[in-house]
Amino acid sequence: MKIEIGESLVSSYLNHVLGCRIIQTNWKTSGNWTIAEGEKSRAKAFYQDIIGSGHFDEIFKESTFDQLLKQAEIDVLGINTSESTVYGIDVAFHGAGLNYGSKEETADRILKKVFRTLFVMQTYFDQYYQFQSIFITPKTNQATLVLIEDLIEKAKGLIHDESISIDFITNDDFFDCIVAPTIKASKNENDTSELFLRSVKLMQLDSRKNLSITKDVGSKSIPSSSNGAVSERRTKKGMKIGQYVRHTFRTAYEQGLISKGEIINLQDPTYSKQTFNANFEVLRLNTRSISDAGGRTRYYAKEYYCDKYYLTSQWVESQWDLYLNWLKSINYSDSSS
Template structure:
């Protein structure tokens, strides 16, 4: 069986960064499935074909019918995240060309990416009955000339999605963004992962194991204050709960809050005003509490063990994210 490292990478990214409970690589539709909304799919195909032909001279579909287009469909990594915030759907194609993304000439490369976006959207509509989701094309190296052509096309496609009542977002993640939005978040979010099926993570852990040995002499003289650092872009990919479990926990372990504030964090009023949550941020690990409201793994602040509240939300009606990030910034816990 052929194993693609890019697919393994995004399998782990979906599981640990986007917190998808259901993830499949190499997803393909079955010919036995009933296609839904076929009339709408044909209409949207016509709309996009006309737009890209008239504006850019791109024959995206090359006279393929809807059935021919869907027969070619394959999504490298598909993820579904279920939470109190609802269902989030992610569909990813990843390409790794060492000399830079190349499907032929410059125009052909851009058309192929747009075709992948639309075909994936048609699959989500036709086989899942979905009208929203995030569709990603990712590559660690795409030349600037192709990026410059691809960006306006992607923006146009997103506008066409909205105009046709589809809440899909097409995204290209490439070059520096690939590092900031994919690699960095996954290395932050996947601490403690030991699943041997996650080949990218096992490879990283192997490198890190020997890297730790090589760094030992330097670390004897200076112990880093925190284990993690992240840019604003990296944080934007992480769920709020993961930010709390990683950065807030480390900040508290490293003494960013004094004893007075730690005591205040054990009160509901302070926790609500500073973090927006409806429960005390901290409870003693030894005291009884509603275990469903707190992370199971305790941590230590100045020799005392606590549990951290797990009730974090980031929806328009209840968004705790700005308050959490504000506290972390004020206390120099994030870059």
């Protein structure tokens, strides 16, 4: 199977920057898969919100929800199992700038692709918590970009669920948020079969000063994109938030830092909301279900924490400071872990 350089870049980005342990290019559905109505419900509700908004009438006028699922192909799908996050990234390389016809047709096509990827991930990977649908391209002309960004902002206004996000990344943001961090994160990967990284290694062999385009990229900072898109993920001791929470919960309990009173607090939805901005109680007794009322898994199932409790798996970037403040309140220190 032929792998395009854009798909290889995205694969390397998902692998080395976003920490995905499962990556598949040209991901497609199968007609043999059976999807229950309950598995479609979350994506279908969002689809209804979109078509009812009045902003995207032209995009979906010839496509039902089920047709969108059947037509699905995602350029690169990545799953970060430790963070319960699924990424669907579509990529286009057009030398003269992103172009699928007129600027209006191009904008509509991009939004349809972004939405469809999100619907598919929510439906076929329902057991995961977070979903990010991203379209990236190195060059978009200003007239087209204005239309796409306007539609993206309108779409974001319809999202009232912190577990899903959409983004369009192009022009300088493409290089600052995708290319640069990928090169930086993979600089010590000397033995790789990844096409993009092998291309980078080749360019780094060029000793001619003016053509050594990858020499300084490792020192660049990684800003957020202009539409609030992907930025460098915060880590502690090399771990993203979900993995770090599990690690520190184990260690803190082993060190006797989580008291019986605090365990009671952590089972209280109000305390969990006020302390961590969590939508579920942080700890749940192991005799209870790990799923919510809609049947979606909300707790880590393979391990008990604090002796006999499930730990919620619903952690997002915005909770970092709240969680670190809680660790400080129980006198936890990374130096002792």
